Amino acid sequence: MRFLQGFGKKTRNAKLEHCIDCNKELTGHKYKPSPGWKMNGLLCSDCHIERTKEFILKAEEEKKQELAQREKEESTCQLCNSLINSVKDRKKPEWKWNMDSVTILCPQCYEKTEAEFTRKLNFCAICGTKMGFIRYNPKQRWRIDGQLCRRCWDEQNLKSKKADG
Numbered sequence: 678m679r680f681l682q683g684f685g686k687k688t689r690n691a692k693l694e695h696c697i698d699c700n701k702e703l704t705g706h707k708y709k710p711s712p713g714w715k716m717n718g719l720l721c722s723d724c725h726i727e728r729t730k731e732f733i734l735k736a737e738e739e740k741k742q743e744l745a746q747r748e749k750e751e752s753t754c755q756l757c758n759s760l761i762n763s764v765k766d767r768k769k770p771e772w773k774w775n776m777d778s779v780t781i782l783c784p785q786c787y788e789k790t791e792a793e794f795t796r797k798l799n800f801c802a803i804c805g806t807k808m809g810f811i812r813y814n815p816k817q818r819w820r821i822d823g824q825l826c827r828r829c830w831d832e833q834n835l836k837s838k839k840a841d842g
């Protein structure tokens with residue numbers, strides 16, 4: 678009796694609906710695809726299970742790729758692009774070096790950058806003399822990276838004055 682009632686209800690508003698995947702007529706349970714699947718229509722139970730599995734696998738695959746990508750970024754020196762295998766060799770540049778976009782350096786590049794920074798900080802950019810407490814900033818248009826000793830600054834100043842005429 679119960680079964681008949683249920684059956685009657687179903688046939689009354691029977692629109693012929695078909696699974697959008699296998700095209701089977703949907704007589705039993707029908708399933709709405711998840712919004713993330715970007716599908717329109719209804720699915721039979723088998724296809725719904727298949728799609729669910731497929732979607733989970735795809736999501737896992739994407740996550741794996743994302744992790745691999747991040748892992749690669751975190752293990753690649755951003756100056757020389759070499760792969761840094763050991764985690765303890767992944768060096769972070771010091772903030773005072775002013776390397777905004779660089780987050781990971783290999784030990785060699787770290788040392789090189791540090792030495793370069795120390796050189797700029799302590800030695801004249803032209804003659805390489807160790808500078809004392811007093812050092813001179815080159816004028817911008819001289820395009821010199823670093824600081825200068827007194828003698829080199831004067832020379833450079835004279836030169837650029839001559840060049841200006």
Ligand SMILES: [Zn+2]
Nearest residue numbers: 696699721724
């Ligand atoms: Zn189906």
Ligand SMILES: [Zn+2]
Nearest residue numbers: 754757783786
């Ligand atoms: Zn490097």
Ligand SMILES: [Zn+2]
Nearest residue numbers: 801804826829
């Ligand atoms: Zn100098």
